[in-house]
Amino acid sequence: MSPTAGALTQIAPGAVLLHGFAREADADLLQATRSVMTQAPLRHWQTPGGYSMSVAMSNCGALGWVSDPKGYSYAALDPVSNLPWPAMPACLINEYVPGAKLSLHQDKDEKDLRAPIVSLSMGLPAVFLFGTPSRKDRAQRYRLVHGDVVVWGGPSRLAYHGVAALADGEHALLGRRRLNLTFRCVG
């Protein structure tokens, strides 16, 4: 059972899970997200190690997160279409299908680390792994469901985090997938 909408779980100093915070706005959020993904199609980026990521990504806002064999960066143009990203507050869209996962990492490519990361989950539930800024510390596991929002900043801004392989299922609004939006102060 997930906690009721409006409940709040403190997951670390400076990090909080807002249960169901975005649920009432889900139809509008999904429509806006679909419009972005139509303009800037989801892509499976190559990691610097040469692997194709299982998570598919799109972006909107002035700068979008991209990866290629040379490394990760925030870029003003979609490197495939060479077009600017669709307008909106800087936002990275991650799509997970069953089996897709995101390994433990720090969000450290953004210029201004004083701003927190705001993450919004839609669709199938996921297990979110959240640790500390030290790689040695073990990550805790949190279940994120449709409409949940996680905010991490301050002492947790550089905490290691990731997403465990998505379990199969069917979501009423999104079908067999999870969409995650992260809002970041990038440049």
Ligand code: SIN
């Ligand atoms: C991310 O770490 O950028 C995304 C996290 C998530 O999908 O919940």
Ligand code: FE2
């Ligand atoms: Fe991240």
